[in-house]
Amino acid sequence: MPTGKIIKLVHLCQQTYSPNSRLVPDRNEKGYGILADDHSREVYLSHEMVAGLHGFDNLRCGQLLEYTLENAPYLRAASACAALVLPADALRPAAVTHGPGLSVGS
Numbered sequence: 001m002p003t004g005k006i007i008k009l010v011h012l013c014q015q016t017y018s019p020n021s022r023l024v025p026d027r028n029e030k031g032y033g034i035l036a037d038d039h040s041r042e043v044y045l046s047h048e049m050v051a052g053l054h055g056f057d058n059l060r061c062g063q064l065l066e067y068t069l070e071n072a073p074y075l076r077a078a079s080a081c082a083a084l085v086l087p088a089d090a091l092r093p094a095a096v097t098h099g100p101g102l103s104v105g106s
Helices: none
Strands: 003-011 031-036 042-046 064-069 077-082
Touching: 003 042, 042 064, 042 077
Parallel strands: none
Antiparallel strands: 003 031, 003 064, 031 042, 064 077
């Protein structure tokens, strides 16, 4: 899956007041975002495409997301979830210990 960095997030509940709208605690996840992909192109992300109950509410600018693209002439994410970021030393192989009774390759 390709990854992209969130460069813009708009939570519609943080916009100016609309007289016919109602805000409900923990249910204001509507909005959209823009991701920058590996080629610096902008990918549109709707709140509906983020996995998880409060997935869109938990997103922050600068965060990495894994996404899939819709089959469309424009760049729009079909699904998205937070990318797993491992520390650099997590991918190093474990140290091999040499001691009495241990041989390499056995």
